[in-house]
Amino acid sequence: MTKNIFLFWPGDGRRIPNELAQESAEKATQQIEAALRKIGKQPQRVPGFISKPHESIEKLSHIDDPLIAVCVHWFYATHTTEGVVGKKNPLLLASNFSGQWPGLVGLLNTAASLESLDRPFSRIWTDAADWTNDSKFMERLEHWCDKGALTYEQDEISDAPAVSEEAEALASTLAQQIRDRRILILMFGDTSMGMINGYFGPRLLHRYGFGEHKIDQTWIIDRGKKISDVRIDDAFRFVRDKGVTFHWREKGAEDFDENATREQLRDYFAVLEIANEYKADCIGWQYQLGLISLRPPSDFAEGLFNSICRPESNGDTLTCSTEADQGNVIPMELMKRILKAKSLHQGVFFHDIRWGGQRDGK
Numbered sequence: 001m002t003k004n005i006f007l008f009w010p011g012d013g014r015r016i017p018n019e020l021a022q023e024s025a026e027k028a029t030q031q032i033e034a035a036l037r038k039i040g041k042q043p044q045r046v047p048g049f050i051s052k053p054h055e056s057i058e059k060l061s062h063i064d065d066p067l068i069a070v071c072v073h074w075f076y077a078t079h080t081t082e083g084v085v086g087k088k089n090p091l092l093l094a095s096n097f098s099g100q101w102p103g104l105v106g107l108l109n110t111a112a113s114l115e116s117l118d119r120p121f122s123r124i125w126t127d128a129a130d131w132t133n134d135s136k137f138m139e140r141l142e143h144w145c146d147k148g149a150l151t152y153e154q155d156e157i158s159d160a161p162a163v164s165e166e167a168e169a170l171a172s173t174l175a176q177q178i179r180d181r182r183i184l185i186l187m188f189g190d191t192s193m194g195m196i197n198g199y200f201g202p203r204l205l206h207r208y209g210f211g212e213h214k215i216d217q218t219w220i221i222d223r224g225k226k227i228s229d230v231r232i233d234d235a236f237r238f239v240r241d242k243g244v245t246f247h248w249r250e251k252g253a254e255d256f257d258e259n260a261t262r263e264q265l266r267d268y269f270a271v272l273e274i275a276n277e278y279k280a281d282c283i284g285w286q287y288q289l290g291l292i293s294l295r296p297p298s299d300f301a302e303g304l305f306n307s308i309c310r311p312e313s314n315g316d317t318l319t320c321s322t323e324a325d326q327g328n329v330i331p332m333e334l335m336k337r338i339l340k341a342k343s344l345h346q347g348v349f350f351h352d353i354r355w356g357g358q359r360d361g362k
Helices: 015-038 053-060 078-084 103-116 135-147 165-180 202-208 218-224 229-241 258-277 299-305 326-341
Strands: 004-010 042-050 067-071 091-096 122-126 183-188 210-214 282-285 320-322
Touching: 004 015, 004 053, 015 042, 015 067, 015 091, 015 135, 042 053, 042 078, 053 078, 067 103, 078 103, 091 103, 103 122, 122 135, 165 326, 183 258, 183 326, 202 210, 202 326, 210 326, 218 258, 229 258, 258 282, 258 299, 282 299, 282 326, 299 320, 320 326
Parallel strands: 004 042, 004 067, 067 091, 091 122, 183 210, 183 282, 282 320
Antiparallel strands: none
């Protein structure tokens, strides 16, 4: 491997998250620069955060030397992939294992996206205060610098265990139901915030009994105009009576008020009507940045669909995968069907449980 190694900062698509993470990125970069110099390499920096796909193309695609992505916060996979696909120079995703800045989450998302594009890469991380004092990290880094790739033991990965005859019979029954009627995902958007790894598309979905129908999110705005104030009033009363706690007008979120919640309920009803019209079995709903100035975030509406306790409930959940993540909606819908077949509660939450509270002292 050449002596020069280029370091770059894959970034969020928004300015403020990158600004907040800059101090952490600088500290992590200094750490890996020191580690590289210790093993005789010459680190070079690609300036600034990469915050748009075209910047990845312009800043990375001309580099033939090895590349290291310094991963310290949430960032979009496309801010790496677009500049490295079609090339074979060694690529390493390096992260600090920090609880404050989830660099490892961005690393995993980007790794999965690179894998889906058949672009070779390696990954490395450490939780050491001084990276050069982490002997295992330094050993792996030196190996990558020498060989251009890292592999990890897979001893902890095992095949699925044998299942009971009862479980096999239940699975066969559910599989036959899916063969009889394909599962339809109603897709509001494809991927959220650079998570291209979470979208499979019909070519893969159809192999496993799933189909998709895409709806432009502008439909939500148009359909929402037809939702009556009476329905919204009743739903607003319902969620408050059921004990939902709203953190209205908290510092830094002054625009989140009662009206924002009412508008979230309007969007909930709009999507509910569309899902009923298309007889969708489940939903993938992308948090679409382009709607920020037009609609409140869809999180509350998405969460309601995953509960039987929701406005105008039919007594069942309507599986909703936040961020339109098909990697979540497939196992969520399957798990829901398994739970119902076993006479268990069908509520499935795989993703984005952000708030919790004490219950029975727990």
